[in-house]
Amino acid sequence: MNGVEAIAVAAAGMAAGGVNAMMGSGSLITFPTLLAVGYAPVTANVSNNIGLVPGSISGALGFRRELEGQGSRARKLAIGSGSGGLVGAILLLTLPSGVFKAIVPGLVLLACVMMALQPRLARWVAQRRPAEAPDVGLAPLAVAFAAGVYGGYFGAAQGVILLAMLGVLVPDDLKRSNALKNVLAGTVNGVAALLFICFAHVAWLAVALIAVGSVVGGALGASVGRRIPAPVLRGMVICLGIGVAVKLIIS
Numbered sequence: 001m002n003g004v005e006a007i008a009v010a011a012a013g014m015a016a017g018g019v020n021a022m023m024g025s026g027s028l029i030t031f032p033t034l035l036a037v038g039y040a041p042v043t044a045n046v047s048n049n050i051g052l053v054p055g056s057i058s059g060a061l062g063f064r065r066e067l068e069g070q071g072s073r074a075r076k077l078a079i080g081s082g083s084g085g086l087v088g089a090i091l092l093l094t095l096p097s098g099v100f101k102a103i104v105p106g107l108v109l110l111a112c113v114m115m116a117l118q119p120r121l122a123r124w125v126a127q128r129r130p131a132e133a134p135d136v137g138l139a140p141l142a143v144a145f146a147a148g149v150y151g152g153y154f155g156a157a158q159g160v161i162l163l164a165m166l167g168v169l170v171p172d173d174l175k176r177s178n179a180l181k182n183v184l185a186g187t188v189n190g191v192a193a194l195l196f197i198c199f200a201h202v203a204w205l206a207v208a209l210i211a212v213g214s215v216v217g218g219a220l221g222a223s224v225g226r227r228i229p230a231p232v233l234r235g236m237v238i239c240l241g242i243g244v245a246v247k248l249i250i251s
Helices: 003-022 027-036 041-062 071-094 097-101 104-116 118-127 138-153 158-169 174-199 204-227 230-250
Strands: none
Touching: 003 027, 003 041, 003 174, 003 204, 027 041, 041 071, 041 174, 041 204, 071 138, 071 174, 104 158, 104 230, 138 158, 138 174, 158 174
């Protein structure tokens, strides 16, 4: 990797960290960049995952105000997310790439539909939610696990899926849900990264460049994301998700 390529990778990491903090799908910036500078697909995916972990932490810390009072919720959902991330990472290292990728566009588009209908769906769920129902039931845990499997395997648009799930199944303000999304996505990436470090080929220079960039981008993205009105954030997530699905279908 020459100097220009190194700068491009670091800049991609910064952009991805900001996008991940605001709504997710930052891997759509860093993963193609690593492919463009010559890394093999699996090496690029693994290195990208590890490199974005510090950015996830930075983004979560930037939203710490919105995370107040969500400790118990975050711990419960993190169990589902982390377990799914471990399964997804194992799948990446053992299965042909086409097996899981075939269903990814459909999952992303479903998440976009959920995000578009989120206010209506959230009201519908709230009206039918028993007063004594737990804050985190089986449905959000199951979706967190499924999103974790996807995130551990590939990761792009994991944030879209998580944000749609939280908006519908876990009643709260969208900005607080976005903060919790960062914690769950970071959990998935962190668990998968541990497995990749032990069993996969890692391009450590790429990891370092993405990590430095994503930390800066994560902090900036959290600051910007806090100021975005919920309807605008929802529209941005939907547009990005549709773009992700289209890109995956034609790639």
